[in-house]
Amino acid sequence: MSTSYRAARTSRASLRRSSLAAGFLAALHAAGTSHAAQEEAVLAPVTVSAAEEGGLGLKQAATTGSRLRLTPLETPASVDILPGETIRARGDATLIEAAARAPGITQSGTSGGGALAARGFAGNTSVMRLYDGTRMYVSGGTVSFPFDPWMAERMEVLRGPASVLYGEGAIGGAINTVPKKPQRGEIAHEARVAYGSDDTWRTAYGSGGAVDERWSYRFDLSRNRSDGYVDRGGSDTLAAAAAVRLDVSPAFNLTLSHDYGRLQPMRYFGVPLINGKLDSRLRETNYNVADARLQFRDNWTRLDLEWQAAEGVVVRNQLYRLNSRRDWRNAESYRYNANGSITRSSFLLIGYELEQVGNRLDSTWQGSVLGLPNELVLGFDVNRLRYYRDRNNGAAAETLDAFAFDPGNFPTKMTNAELFKTNTRTLSLFMEDKLKLAPRWSLVGGLRWDRIDVDRTGLRNASGPDFEKTFTHASGRLGAVFAVTPELSLYGQYATAADPLTGVVNTTAQQSQFDLSTGKQAELGVKQRFAGGKGEWSLATYWIRKEKLLVRDADNPNVFQQVGAQSSRGVELALAYAVTRSLRIDANGTVLNARYDDFNEVVGPALVSRTGRTPSGVPERTANLWLEWDFMRQWQAGLGARYVGPRYVDNGNAAKVNAYTVVDATLSWQLRRDLRLSLFGYNLFDRDYAQTTYSGNNQWVLGRPRSVEVAAHFTF
Template sequence: MGHTKFKLTGTCIAASTLVFSLHAYGQTTGTATPPGGGQRGEKTFSAEGTLTPTTVQSGIFIETPQTLTTPTTTGSRLGLTALETPASVEVLEGETIRQRGDQSITDAASRATGISQTSSASGNVFVSRGFAGNTSVMRLYDGTRQYVAGGTVTFPFDAWLADRVEILRGPASILFGEGAIGGAINTIPRKPTRDPISNEVRFAYGSQNTRRTAFGSGGAIDDRWSYRVDLSDNRSDGYVDRGQSRSLVAAGAIRFDATPNLKFTLSHDYGTQEPMAYFGIPLINGQISPSLKTANFNVADTYLRFKDQWTRFDTEWAASSTVTFRNSVYRIFSDRHWQDAEGYAYSPATRLITRSSFLGIDYTLDHVGNRFDATIKQPIASLANTLTVGFDVNRLKYARTRNDAGVAGAGVLTINPFNFVPGNFPTNVTIGELFTSQTSTRSFFAEDQLKLTSQLSLVGGLRFDRISYAKQDSRGIAADFSKQFNSTTGRLGVVYAVTPATSVYAQRSTAVDPLGGVVNTTLQQSQLDLTTGEQTEIGWKQLFDDGKGEFTLAAYTIKKKKLLIPDATNPLLSQQVGAQSSRGLEASLSYSPTSKIRFDINGAVLDARYDDFNETIGGVVFSRNGLTPPGVPEKMANAWVTWAFQPKWEAGFGMRYVGPRQINNANTGQAPSFTVADGSLRWAVKPGTTLALHFYNLFDRTYAQTLYSGNNQFILGRPRSVELSAQLRF
């Protein structure tokens, strides 16, 4: 068959030009240069029958939309574009994230299709496709996962570092191992490129005495060496009493191109946080009391301090036009400290609040590993085929120190919410080392794309994980033990390219979730099985109107078995019971009808339910069959419109809707739905200098961002706020 070319041209916001070059058959090449750098800035992609990535030529303002034609590393290791991947993959460009005013990865990801956050001061947590928590929605940094320790993941947190955020909805275990039934959120940092050296500085000031300072620099030093450096410092007085917070991130990477085909990159990222020590307010008569909107019931001497360090050495060798090797040696070190009171319950009889959950926690996590893979492009019986095989070996040491669970009689346990005196952390709470543990994982994975015809592809993957776990009780109370967990997961999908700009797909995948976090496994949990899940998904992805628009639609059903929940009578024990499922529809639309306006809209509806779930409370068994898991919204939607209304001016307006969430397994109450509106106004003062005004929660909506501590306690979202920033590029 002859070579046929399809060319779609479109425009991006405010004089940015978006050019697609699509080839129906034969070899294709293309380059993508995203603003702010990143590996994709100079990578050439070549694949039989694939679509080239988007090329963005920046004007006064840079507005880079997500694109179905950009290869991702989160949906597949084969270098496939979203159009070629039989899964729901979404890309949020870092520049777009920052232009919208999203300062954190959490805020940015919660604008993605079907993703909501349920975070607290102790870490970032997401909900996807009906499943919540860091053991069901995995967090990754540059493709490397961090094991969940203490139920929290605290890095990455600052959007300044991001070249892009890639989101895979649905099981991701074949790529990253256990802990991803609901999906995976992968932050790709800005990296060295061969572009000329460029620098950028940002200063911002806003409501709650918020101050932000950031610096970035990167480019080619000579014909072999290139670098990238990013710094970001954020401080605020917070929107509640005693709500001060601060954070600092520093990231650096240097790359050496030994030959055009052999590259070495050494990078180190450091992040430290002292987040706002706020865990919400209790409901009064089932409602949020307006008089408590700024209340903070934590102790006066509370502190939360998190430090994370990531060091990586990456090697990439294109041994030939058909064989590429990649290797990553990495070390992740985390050091986290808490001292606070996190639980508050209101008593109508006494009109007082009982303060509990006094936590004194220190822990360190030291994680080293090596990941290797090889990609081979070799026809099979004249059919184009791409195969990736690899392994990941890692070892993690974890030490946890905290107080005993019971604190009855310690300190001031009852407080008057309307005449509040914070008090201090109880002096009679004993804090000591609880346990140490070692977790070793050996994984083998393989993924393959076989092109049965020029339009029909078969994409499959398989992964085997062997996890060896050993735990030593430091108090001499519980018995030491060891356990080995084995799991095999897979995905099989088919993709049909109806046209070069339209594809439909179907897939079946499996996944496993850990028992509340592998590194925290208890003796009782070690006797149980891993939680398993299965998903069936079909979807449609479409470029339209000469490349000015993109549309996606997906339908899925997921079933998770062998659920693990805390025993209602003894939180130190767990119950592994029954099954939970969800089914839903997700859709997204990005469209630039003219060069001056762009719409980004997405929405999700789902039915999440317990299928076979009996909960024991006080020795009595209650059936929860047919009820909705707590904290899971079944309707979500996001919209953002950008309008370049004058040659040097750009306005943005967005809305985020999260539907009602159940507050407990019995579904006896709900957190109300909420809609939050944000906006931005940007002015290009001169080339390289931009002033921006960002508005948050424009209509000052009081809403529960997170359901916390038994879900009768709400962490409220940020009230109406404004920030003014200046950014210089030189």
């Protein structure tokens, strides 16, 4: 991109931001003048009920940390609840961004749907993504749904192994998005429109309520588009959700839901470093091809049944089908050369489809055992996955001018790399029990057994030999909770877990010779509500070890052995406190030590031990802060900071990405009962930072620069 073009674009962007802010303030002044005389009659006072109730949700029933729907205060694990209203009020554009405000959770993925890191383990095969309590299987390393905060009633974050609840692939934690659902009550509507930097538009509509004494519904629609903060960085998303509930009787109800998502994120894979550093001239450069493609389509249908079969007995069933289609056509790797050119490579043309059909049934009993209060849930989950993948690559690398180049188009000739399909059948049996040993003591334990049958058929020779493989695994958790007071709990737990070597549906013939990786965790913690519920805090310390990593044999580097191990230990602290009726603070921080305990890899012709090194992409220090201040009647300001510590980008720890801190801010005015105006500012200090890395330390995927958005939210 030429210097003159860049200057013109920067000038236009600056003018748009200035005009936008000025127009917003003028609109506020005009609206305030016209409504000032009616303020006492029309406006409702700002409430701080959320602050009074505490911000960690310690006494809210959660579905993610336990199938018994225990509150976090009753659960021997680290569980956070992020209300959807809070996520939207802070201006988080995606659910990945929202989850990264929870203790110890950081973003680790690129444009391909995004991924998270937790407790020293990164990627979608270690930090599981759930929707309404049902897992979404990883295919091609990617999970793309859900993505839009507008659809979320809340987000629940379980940190630490979750295999006992959801199966393999959750040694670091599980993130569950609970969507908005049909509710009893009068029909209500809401709408939102926003505009911001880089010609960003966001529009959304939602409606829900009771049609009559038996029928209720919920409908949501959201569309977001932007030109993006890099050249040819356009993005476009569409999300829709519809649900209808039938209350057959007070004890029996059915809910039919369908969700659709079309995600077209920025077709951007970062910029190369020059002499190991980021050159500011490349800040807006996109070295991908002009006709790049990155598109995900997801359809999710569910039929839920809930039946109060008898006093203390509840039966729940979910029949579900998920279909995902994903398409790539990109040049993803770029290397800077000493002569001022760029070598562009990794031309990938990938298309695949995943169909996930299943049924989960569980039943909960409340009763007694040996005269002691007891709650027990038993259930099973059975599903079938059909996966079809076509991958082409092998086009020759290209050399381009680093600062003035023609992006060109995707190559017309490619090498057929692989074409295969897999059929995967999973049967899972699970149970969980809470036994109250004494008024203050409770034991919470769980067991799960999984059988996974994978049948892979190669449709091209390069796809490798056909095979069939059966994985079986049992996992468990045993924890104790001591209620020092009704508002203060101490807990401890020991849990086991399993991770796939890669996504189960992507298992190769070589990997089929091995077992799932296994893990175990010990955790101690304390949780408390104080000041009459105005404040909540939690502290957790943990140790996790993951074993059966693939390690190259010291005598023959071409042979793998499944003897490797890595571990992490750390401390997590979270606090939410309403200092006054108008001032609230939410803060959390994490310190951990992650390392390889036994790991070898081939570097050139030699085998090198990485034992004692820190896994790549894992920050060992993170922190989040958010302040809310109701500084005037109907006015609220917010200020947030996100800190991510240094991350190594290679297993040898030879290079790392520096730490960064990003500061965001919000300003909101409840103009009328039915209208709220908001101003959002992102990355206020315009910090250049690597949200993640690509191709080792040679390529940084930069985060969003300084930008602003204005929004209006209507209720009617």
